[in-house]
Amino acid sequence: MDEVPGNAARYRTGLAVRRAVLGDRHVDRAEIAATDFDQPFQELITEAAWGTVWARPGFSKRERSIVTLALLAALGHDEEVALHVRATANTGATREDICEAFLHVAIYAGVPAANRAFRIAKDVFSEMDGADDAS
Incomplete structure (x- = not known):
């Protein structure tokens, strides 16, 4: 993926957390399998679930x-x-x-x-x- 979507910092944080939790292999497979159709969904879950919720300190x-x-x-x-x-x-x-x-x-x-x-x-x-x- 050449461009970082939405909130770039939150996306980068989310990608790091996603990799730490699910592992590089799983995230790499998801990224490779992403198409134009579901790329927005991959970006959403990386930014929102992993970069916002999973990255919270609580x-x-x-x-x-x-x-x-x-x-x-x-x-x-x-x-x-x-x-x-x-x-x-x-x-x-x-x-x-x-x-x-x-x-x-x-x-x-x-x-x-x-x-x-x-x-x-x-x-x-x-x-x-x-x-x-x-x-």
Whole structure:
């Protein structure tokens, strides 16, 4: 991308935070896959989600990760749950933190949502543990 959109400083901050949380590989794939159609969306999430919300000083990356996982699980956004479970390797949120978040989901958003989130997390942990074994 040749031009930095919107608020350049916020975009650069967002890109750095996005890379720190999701990893260079994920962000690089998203950037390569972006087309003229969805480039504005990529810019929006980089600037707004990552450069504004995730970059705020009030919560640590670990705390934001826990809140994000609970919200995504409650809303049934399965692919994003998996993505953010993987991101906990970079945010410091532990498996115990994730369990606690999903227990809250069970009470406040419903057992089926939490059940699905636990299943997704277990699958991701299995992948992550396998990748650790292959190293």
